[in-house]
Amino acid sequence: MSTHFILSRRKAILGALGGAGLGLMAGLPRSSLAASGARPTSRLNASEALNSLMAGNARYVANQPNALSYVPGRAALTTGQSPFAIILSCADSRITPEFAFDQRPGDLFVTRVAGNYVTVDSLATIEYGVEFLGASLIMVLGHTSCGALSAAVEVARNATVLPGSLPKLVAQVLPAVERVKAEKGMLPPAEMAAASIIENVRENVERLRTAAPLLSHYAERGEINVVGGLYHLGTGQVEIIGV
């Protein structure tokens, strides 16, 4: 695979209406995806990106968001996108990452699933954001009172059988509950859920940091960082979760 070919394909993808080019990735050989050194330059490095997120969160918490005019930015974004951060968020309707971090369209590349855990699809989405859009920071964003983790605690405590496809979702976050149980014993439900929410964030941060071949490569070189966050429903504050 020649470098020229790789860059040509990359250029074609980047030019294809930003994120709409995602479909083209299906035909890309793996060798062209693996760390060719031609990743787009990050708009902000990982440290600057985290500072920007947290400064935005402080504005949101203080109810002092930046003034926003959608029209000028919309025109500029028709030619492409360069989000500086990727957020893997819970689907919970009470959390809106763009509001919580006071960011504009084009700033955040967001993928969401109840329980904010890594799926095959969300991993690919995140890889796209890193490799082709140049984002330097990934945040796994959990939140207090998460229904997905509460359900997993209920399953762990009472062997409750959930309907439909929900058992498959719960199975993905259950390891966090089991780990808390192994370390601290079976806590009361609310405490168990609170500890499991944090453990689940930590586990998924680690999963992304070590996801080969792309994310692990860039994380090892310090080109990207993966952090955990806990959104507090009552205050809107995002607390950084250490791993």
Ligand SMILES: [Zn+2]
């Ligand atoms: Zn949730």
